[in-house]
Amino acid sequence: xxxxxxxxxxxxxxxxxxxxxxxxxxxxxxxxxxxxxxxxxxxxxxxxxxxxxxxxxxxxxxxxxxxxxxxxxxxxxxxxxxxxxxxxxxxxxxxxxxxxxxxxxxxxxxxxxxxxxxxxxxxxxxxxxxxxxxxxxxxxxxxxxxxxxxxxxxxxxxxxxxxxxxxxxxxxxxxxxxxxxxxxxxxxxxxxxxxxxxx
Amino acid sequence: xxxxxxxxxxxxxxxxxxxxxxxxxxxxxxxxxxxxxxxxxxxxxxxxxxxxxxxxxxxxxxxxxxxxxxxxxxxxxxxxxxxxxxxxxxxxxxxxxxxxxxxxxxxxxxxxxxxxxxxxxxxxxxxxxxxxxxxxxxxxxxxxxxxxxxxxxxxxxxxxxxxxxxxxxxxxxxxxxxxxxxxxxxxxxxxxxxxxxxx
Numbered sequence: 001x002x003x004x005x006x007x008x009x010x011x012x013x014x015x016x017x018x019x020x021x022x023x024x025x026x027x028x029x030x031x032x033x034x035x036x037x038x039x040x041x042x043x044x045x046x047x048x049x050x051x052x053x054x055x056x057x058x059x060x061x062x063x064x065x066x067x068x069x070x071x072x073x074x075x076x077x078x079x080x081x082x083x084x085x086x087x088x089x090x091x092x093x094x095x096x097x098x099x100x101x102x103x104x105x106x107x108x109x110x111x112x113x114x115x116x117x118x119x120x121x122x123x124x125x126x127x128x129x130x131x132x133x134x135x136x137x138x139x140x141x142x143x144x145x146x147x148x149x150x151x152x153x154x155x156x157x158x159x160x161x162x163x164x165x166x167x168x169x170x171x172x173x174x175x176x177x178x179x180x181x182x183x184x185x186x187x188x189x190x191x192x193x194x195x196x197x198x199x
Numbered sequence: 200x201x202x203x204x205x206x207x208x209x210x211x212x213x214x215x216x217x218x219x220x221x222x223x224x225x226x227x228x229x230x231x232x233x234x235x236x237x238x239x240x241x242x243x244x245x246x247x248x249x250x251x252x253x254x255x256x257x258x259x260x261x262x263x264x265x266x267x268x269x270x271x272x273x274x275x276x277x278x279x280x281x282x283x284x285x286x287x288x289x290x291x292x293x294x295x296x297x298x299x300x301x302x303x304x305x306x307x308x309x310x311x312x313x314x315x316x317x318x319x320x321x322x323x324x325x326x327x328x329x330x331x332x333x334x335x336x337x338x339x340x341x342x343x344x345x346x347x348x349x350x351x352x353x354x355x356x357x358x359x360x361x362x363x364x365x366x367x368x369x370x371x372x373x374x375x376x377x378x379x380x381x382x383x384x385x386x387x388x389x390x391x392x393x394x395x396x397x398x
Contacts, residue, residue, distance in 0.1 A: 044276045072298075072339055072342035072343060077288075077292060080291050081284075084287065085280075092327065093276060099272065119337050119341050120338075121342060122342075124338040127334040128291065131334025132327040133330070134330055135333075136326055136327040138326065139318035139323040139325075139327070140271055140323050142318050143270065143272070143323065144271060
């Protein structure tokens with residue numbers, strides 16, 4: 001399949017790219033500042049240009065999202081807005097516009113995270129964005145067929161612990177390769193409306 | 200208790216006002232165009248004025264939210280943004296600013312809805328907003344103590360069926376008084392971080 005992978009250069013994106021390439025797929029990596037295609041997907045006009053440049057697609061996978069982490073008492077109005085925009089609305093926009101560009105039997109695979117269900121300190125804005133994405137995926141799945149849509153909701157990655165361990169005390173990490181496997185499941189499988197929790 | 204009730208004039212708000220008043224609480228009703236206090240809570244500056252006018256509070260309860268309902272293929276970028284703003288960010292802002300105005304042992308009770316879990320046609324934007332609110336409540340609950348926060352997540356009301364029945368085929372409706380009872384539970388109870396599903 002020909003797959004657009006947004007956020008291809010991050011820890012998760014790199015693992016997803018490898019997993020999809022190993023399965024024989026053609027992966028078009030998208031980054032904010034580099035990659036096969038360059039786009040800031042928080043800008044709807046940039047998303048339009050991205051799809052125009054990308055050509056025919058069998059699937060879209062997202063492995064990126066911007067969220068602000070701050071203690072609840074320090075999160076500003078703008079922090080919540082930018083997190084909902086940077087993680088939820090940006091992914092919704094990729095689906096909204098992408099439905100016209102992806103093959104009729106194609107799929108979308110979005111990303112949320114464990115904070116939907118299991119909050120951590122300083123993560124209230126990220127939790128909200130993740131909750132929005134998961135509920136959106138369940139809803140979009142009933143109107144999108146024959147296209148499919150799922151979301152991968154991982155816990156913290158072992159590879160990210162050097163930076164993020166203090167935020168996840170006592171919470172088990174998973175190898176990022178396990179999350180990448182869930183993307184393969186979403187892209188190649190037949191389910192829709194699923195939240196693949198990688199915990 | 201002295202309770203600020205946002206959205207006091209709607210079907211749900213009226214029932215919540217009655218239920219809280221019957222329990223002996225002082226209810227200060229807030230509406231966009233009428234009520235004890237008038238405020239458009241989608242505007243953070245209006246929220247600041249609202250809290251300044253309201254004086255000391257023991258609880259804040261929200262029974263209002265604006266969402267756009269349209270088939271998935273017709274929902275625009277602006278529809279998603281206005282729904283996340285009108286139903287999720289507005290409630291988050293009431294909590295964000297309210298934490299400084301509500302008593303240390305006070306509470307917040309927000310509103311989501313069944314679309315978080317059980318989507319309907321034309322409801323993808325509303326689902327996203329509801330999912331954001333429920334995840335935010337779980338997250339805020341671990342940083343807000345001793346203040347508490349819960350969310351009431353009702354299905355469609357029997358009283359709303361004349362207008363909304365076509366959107367909820369075969370889904371059981373509940374009397375709005377049942378949802379109002381959940382507000383009493385949130386305000387007078389001791390739990391926090393709960394999603395009270397009224398189904």
